[in-house]
Amino acid sequence: MHRLAVILFLSATLMIAGCGATPAATPTAPATGAPPAESAAPRSVVMGFPYIPNVQFAHFYLADAKGYYAAEGLNVSFDYNFETDVVQRVAQGTLQFALASGDSVLLARSQGLPVVTVMTNSQKFPSVLFSKQEANITTPKDLTRDGVTVGIPGRFGASWIGLLALLYAEQIPVETVNIQEIGFTQVAAVSEGKVTVAMGYGNNEPIQLERQGIPVNVIRIADYFPLASDGLITNERLIADDADTVRKFVRATLRGMADVIADPDAAFTIALDYIPELKGADQSTQDLQRAVLQATLNYWQSDKTPTEGLGFCDETNWRETYTFLRESGLLATDVDITKAFTNQFIRE
Template identity: 50%
Template structure:
């Protein structure tokens, strides 16, 4: 008769080996520092990342995150040059960068809805995109996500560039321009400027760009070399982020409290306003599979940029993004792993 203890030991070793193989390679014992360009100032809208850090999700993956609140274009250039592995960027930046020869790739589309909107005081009577005909619309500048979203809305409504008078406000002064009547409407982020106007007691009508056309929202950028040579780094980073995103969607109040450690002004007089910002942002992230890109949105984004003259030649859109990592990782995260 065989020794049952030997059988149990062998079974235990086999089970441990199988579990380790399923979980993937072990994270480094000492977390590796990783600078992450955020593209914006410290803000409650980055709550999933703050949650992932505070709950130790990045540390469990062997990563020590340092938030870099520099300009979005800086992150694109650094990742494209291979100097940093990741950055947070808007979808149009990916295509514009690839058009310049930068081998960048979006590996998770964090914002499922493009967060840009055109807003106006209710008294202006602007309730549909067609109501913008002949009106003056203010933008922070003729660049970036606001400009792309504005143009996409016009094109979706069948309006020519000449049908609306676009005004460069020379900065992020859209709220003041609308309140003071300098413009009939303005372009901004749906979870920001319209909320500010409403909190001041002014009725506002909002045209949500995502209601009229599908565009690629903000996401996580890496480069072809990192995907090829360090796919496990991509997996570990995305697993930690998606766990933070999952927890934020499930318990926004907890995420808000965690964010107070990273963002000034989330307590006291501004607390209610910033809580409203987070609540308005959550729907922009929600999806059956958070992080997954819609191929149609990439096609529409390319079409808009081409019509704007920002893309001169067709691009291989399939090279600009991949869903492979999210489709592998999200089911694990959803099950609580």
């Protein structure tokens, strides 16, 4: 598990509702953007997502639909796949941009892959532990009680990294926790009593349980350890050779993010045109995903957002994440974290 080739595959992923589905690989994007403001031919770029079309990508959809990318002279298409795939493709230059977690970036750079985070997507790491209120699981120490079982999809991804970081922060030996690998069945496993508590995403599984009328307790990983969460990544070569394209893409995406925060209902309606399965879904499914989007907004922001702005990369989070990965044996070599992220494009 500590070999880097394996760990890169098992690195933490973006907060995604209902993980486990097979991503679509075909780029999609409705041609709804306004024409570019400049007369020059638009610069074509591909944005890679580590999951299928989802409301949590609404800021990208809105930036496209409102013509923010086009106004910057960009012709953007969207591609959907796994996180390890998009990281590799950004490193190779076949994708210009993608979303990936901070630990994925550090692990990739330890293997010599020239990927850089140029904008933070989620200021708070989204993984949480959730359980029925009646189980009285309210602190990390409760996980070590006799009879308590902790369900995770598997020893990979954001759930696994988040759980390890929580135990690391609280100095709880992992062997003292009864961990059960349950696949992507967390909601059913908790509601049916197959496990006491499960790892999931704060903007997904707990919401599903509450909508079933089940009161829940939630332990947020971000309250105990400042993991560097998902962000927009690109290639060092693109920054060196075409920084203006990076600048324009970041600027337009941040405009979209601000608009989603300002009017999530309007953003949800726009996002439906980019998510065919959701647009054709019943009202209860759409209402659930609307709630997912609303809950997502909290993760995009932090106490530093009013002063540092949306997209800010917090060096403290990166340093803490690096230390955790090194001391846990998940990262086998030193990495210069100052080259793993930059704030230059959100400040221009």
